Amino acid sequence: MKNLIISTAPHIRKDRSIKEIMWTVVIALIPACLMGCLIFGLSAVRVLLISTCSAVLTELLICLIFKKNITISDGSAVVTGVLVGMNMPPVIPWYVPAVASFFAIAVVKMLFGGLGYNFLNPALAGRVFVMFAWLSAMTTWQKPSPPEWFMKFFNLPYVDSISTATPLNIFKYHGMDAVVEFFTSKSSMYKHLFIGTVGGCIGEVSALAILIGAIILFIRKIITPLIPFFYIGTVALITWIFGGNNGLFTGDALFHILSGGLLLGAFFMATDMVTSPITPLGQIVFATGAGILTSVIRLKGGYPEGVSFSILFMNVLTPLIDKIFHSRLLFNIIMKKKNKVV
């Protein structure tokens, strides 16, 4: 018998690859992209296409220039590109998403060694980079203009003067009452926020679509509920306790969960494997930290939204969290207790 393969054990492996993980994430992002395109029209399609193409082209060029294996087929560049696009306002000059994707791939990802070696979430870093570079462009919002049938299909109450400001903007500068007044009623507000007919970034507006994507990720076992649960839970808890005008425990947690980029961030960006802690305990710490930061920025900070900053900040802390809450921590504690008893 010839050509027998020799290797160390194990000799069987689970049928799961990086490619499969990344492309599943892309599929899970599609509902939110579709919703964004429906709500904001062609301008959103344009942004998503530019950001995705820019990300893939950047990776391809870098691989070619540095004579590395071409890695674009693993899908990670597509994920980054799509996420960059989803984090852009729909009305934006074409070069902003292009530069954001370029920065995300070239500087944040490839410069540090490619997939698996980046210490920041590339998409978020790209977004924050262009946010500082073109602040006014990044904070100019478009009115949601969904087609007639869309409003009818979801039975959405018509809001007379859908302004261009995001709900979090109104909350920041005019308070919660102004938000409710804007949507005419609380139930109308929740409904609009849930479906996504509000101002904001392309991919973050529709909670419904993001949740559909999240369910795909859970079913395919790409992510565990730990990070989203603790992230959203912390934000809900803090905004409920401190978010109200009439003292403690009067904040509107549901408003904070549904508005801004929290859901997109919690399910798709904080869960980025490369830049989140590897142990379950570390993931809880990471998510809780991001939740605290997001709430603090939203309630007390200078920006209306804080998801990108908080996740990036926790990304930087990840190696430290991994070191403190290492995989043997629990084992060692149990051993110490047992030894004391003995």
Add this chain to the structure above:
Amino acid sequence: MRAKTFFKGGIHIPSYKLTAQVPIQRLKDPKRVVIPLSQHTGKPAKLIVNKNDLVTEGQMIGEQDGVISASVHSSINGRVKDIIEHPVPILPRVQSVVIEESPEVQKDSSSVSRKDWRTLNREEILSIIRNSGIVGMGGAAFPTVVKFSPPQNKKITDLIINGVECEPYLTSDHRIMLEYPDEIIEGVEIVSHLLGVKNIFIGIENNKKDAISLLSDKVKGKNIAVCALKEKYPQGGEKQLIFALTGRIVPSGGLPMDVGCVVSNIGTVLAIKRAVVDGKPLIERVVTVTGSIVKRPGNYIVKVGTLLTDLLEQIGGLTEEPGKIIFGGPMTGVSVDQTDIPILKATSGVLFLSRKEALLADYREFFPCIRCGSCVLACPMSLNPSGLSVLGENERWDEMKSLDVLDCIECGCCSYVCPAKRPIVQFVKIAKSKLRRIV
């Protein structure tokens, strides 16, 4: 009753137990055997026969040399044809005795008188086990006598018999539990008599319900507990099994005896019974020959030293050229590069994978770690395989020690689940050998 299990990690693997319902079948004695003098952990046995000597079945041909070593016996009647360096399912070649069938030696028909082990004392039983060359038959082949002679200061309270057989494909332990239950229970009694333990457990994975109910019936009225364990790999790992059954955790770097346990494989117990009661040294065992490309997969009684070529010939061969041949199970077994290799005392199975199946687990191409954390969740020893593999990739062996690489049981869960197809166990094996040489 809820099935017991270990506390963290582990994975669910398709069990591929193709041969679970195939009764044990005895193969004809081979015309030639190659018996390596080192089939166990520790020092090789000392050769005590010469070329052209006539030997009978069960005659000792290699004597235990030193404390951690085991004797080796001829498995057929014949003549010592040669003493050569022969490949075994581990890398280096080892000194081996080639015995060929010879008409000059007649079958030894005088049966050894059965002994009543209850009349024997501890030392006498240990010496029988020692002279019978018994080693752990689950795969590690650690000399059983050493395991059964703990230092004075270690009090052994629990005897755990490992009938878990959590490796996919393998069914030899399952079959011997079904077909020789009385002998196994007698073996268990001998061992418990020897160790003077309080509690005796037989742990069996829940996918062998027939064996659980059969043994449960047989132990009625005896101080032996047959425990069903959750179907999860590596339920049969020594440390996992101890936790599942007693709730004790073997400390880092420690041995089962540090928590008052001795763990023994079900096949070893059977071999002990046959040695002590029937006077038979360890010269044959039940081997699962399996895989989708084996014409007649089954559980066969094979003489130690039978070459894989001869074994295959007897059972009808394969349906296609194999891509990989594995001694042991697919999760921890050793792949070999030829069929001119003998069955050893600890060979619980031989698995043939087709080229297609083998390529599914090919390590030649692997990707950077994306820190998905699957390995951390899967690791039953609470290690960080991701960190280990990144250090290993960069040959930073010393630093792997601080990640407790020496506690790794090499179960393969991490490599199994890794989406980047990283050879984590391989890095661990290299690190361990480097570190042990340094220490």
